[in-house]
Amino acid sequence: MYAAAGDRLIVRSTHVGGPVRDGEILEVRHHDGTPPYLVRWSDTGHEALVFPGPDAQVQHVDDPGDTGGDV
Template identity: 65%
Template sequence: MHAKAGERLVVHSNREGAPGRDAEILEARGEDGAPPYLVRWSDDGHESLVFPGPDAEVVHEDHPQGS
């Protein structure tokens, strides 16, 4: 997984009917855009350091989600 500032991190819920979460990536702290990522969550504005799991994806600027 690789990302850069300004892209979105989307974490899908593993529970049926439960909403996922998304965040703006503020900074990629790993080498060459690798995790961990400093993110700002869209639902509450909280900033946190995230090591994304297999239920997460980066939505790149040049490939909007769903296309």
């Protein structure tokens, strides 16, 4: 998984009908774009350091149609 500041992190629920969370990636801690990421969640405004799991995707800011296929 690779990201840059400004990209969106989308985390799908592992349960059927569960919520989808998304947030803006504010900071990438490694120069190569790998996790962890500092994320501001859109539903709460809370900022957290996130190590995304297999249920996460990155939507790159330079490609609005990108759904994070590089996950």
